[in-house]
Amino acid sequence: MNPASRSPVAPVTALLEARGVTRRYGDGRRRVDALRRVDLAVPPGARIGIVGESGSGKSTLVRLLAALDRPTSGETLFRGRRTSGVPERGLADLRSSVQLVFQDPRSSLDPRMTVGRIVTEPLRSRRLRHRGDVPSPSADRLQEVLAGVGLAPELAHRYPHELSGGQRQRVAIARALAPDPEVLIADEPVSALDVAVRAHVLNLLADLVRARGLTLVFVSHDLAVVRLLCDTVVVMKDGVIVEQGSMEEVYDRPRDPYTAALLAAVPRLRS
């Protein structure tokens, strides 16, 4: 099973799926449709990049896929089973298989928890342990996970504010990978980081996704970053998907004028 050989339209049950989802915020005159009847399927092993400008609905879409928010209409599914409108206790399968890395680790890491407690949080959850092979929250597992993202074991006793931005995002990645998920959703994971550490974190993500055979949903406003990590790209604008296809297709022959404009905005390096 070489992930590169897989076509994004392979006839397998999608791991994550959105069917005609609309997400509306506010009401009356201040009503905003962050998403409008969006369909998306994430097949197992896919590495999907969702690109678009800010406000295009990409973060809303992944939050719906992860069942962290409810669609106003339409439905979301995990392994063909409905996850929208399902109470939290019915989501054990999804929770134990899908993990997230958020944009800003200063907000996604509890400032009053030590790194060790943060990373083992998913392992201490009874709901996640519903899946039989979730590793136990042992000191060994903690060291293993920290080492996996290139963090020294002694950082386990530190608080997030004592770490650098890059280290913090590594902690967030370690937390996401601790329960051995199948799917990793990364919502602009390097946008809040210094340019100098972005490449390190991106390389780390690329290595981890490859080594663990993770299905990846990667949100970014930066096409160059998506190209590095993904094989499929989804372009969003104003709450709808304007184009989707394999990386090469979209890159070389963009069909939508918006995609062409996005591509033109990417600074190209002379080789």
Place this chain on the structure above:
Amino acid sequence: MRWINLVLGTVLVAGVILLGLVSLAWTPFDPTLVVPGERLQPPGWPHILGTDAFGIDVFSRIMAGARVVVQVGVVAVGLALLVGVPLGVAAAMSHRWLSDLIMRGADILYAFPALLLAILLAAAVGASTMTAAVAIGVASVPAFARVARAATLQVMSSDYMLAARAAGTSPLAAAVTHVLPNIAAVIWVQASASFGMAILAEAGLSYLGLATPPPAPTWGRMLRDAQNVIFSNPEQALWPGLAIAAAVLGFNLLGDGLRDQLDPRLRDIS
């Protein structure tokens, strides 16, 4: 500089608590013993703060009064904490209708005059230290609920709560492991300020005769007794007034100091 509030607050608060504790075992004189022959003596020896209009040793009364202060503060703030904080956190974490129900209930309680509550309680079961403490505690519940709710809402909007859900953490576990530690600083400040307020309220209630009944000495009753001799012996009002001011100031300073120390992000910046 950052330590001054905490140190001064701790010293004042510890002083009040220590006076109260020692008074349980020992006071220089009996704080209820009326000695008509030794009325209104000036500060000196053996009465270091003098005697009052009944000839009772003032320092002994201040010591015994500290005991009541601590008792009322602990009961009132404890009650407000135990009821108000869970209500506020629940309101912030629950559905809109339940949240509204809790907060409107708090508003009604807030609108109900605390003094009236104390009078009602005193009339129903008789004025005592406990009725005053309970009345003050109940009246403080809305303040704690509001502070806890506002702080919890802020916590709820952070991505680590979303990450906790993604990690399968239940709302109750998230409330204990994420919300409470992150709102603790605000709650401690509120508790400390409320402790100060409870001391003032108790002094007011015992001044009105709605709290600890005589002959047990309290700082509020001392003020009331001083009222009769306020023009001839103003120092009679000075001692209990100073004690109340020091205790209230102490708890407020302690609250500010705690806030500075409990926030790990502030702690390392010096």
